[in-house]
Amino acid sequence: MEYATRFKKIYKRVDPHRSTPIRTIIRKFINSLPPKYVELLTIMRLTTLAEAIEAAMDVEASQKVKARKRDQAYIVDTIEELRHEIHNLQVN
Numbered sequence: 001m002e003y004a005t006r007f008k009k010i011y012k013r014v015d016p017h018r019s020t021p022i023r024t025i026i027r028k029f030i031n032s033l034p035p036k037y038v039e040l041l042t043i044m045r046l047t048t049l050a051e052a053i054e055a056a057m058d059v060e061a062s063q064k065v066k067a068r069k070r071d072q073a074y075i076v077d078t079i080e081e082l083r084h085e086i087h088n089l090q091v092n
Helices: 002-014 022-031 035-042 049-091
Strands: none
Touching: 002 022, 002 049, 022 035, 022 049, 035 049
């Protein structure tokens, strides 16, 4: 997750002495992600930035799998519709 790397670099520049409470850092990281990630990550009670980043990467991966499955289902449905149309054309 490229964003996590950028976030950590900015965090180190903004708070070099790491005086900001970790809960605040985690909250800022999570709230800057896409809304579909925020809802899932907020309920996880993450305690470190590393945990938050890992969880965000897991959510991102699961979203990609879900989208891929949805796309595959659409393709299968489309193929079935085309088969049906071809069959109807051959019969007529």
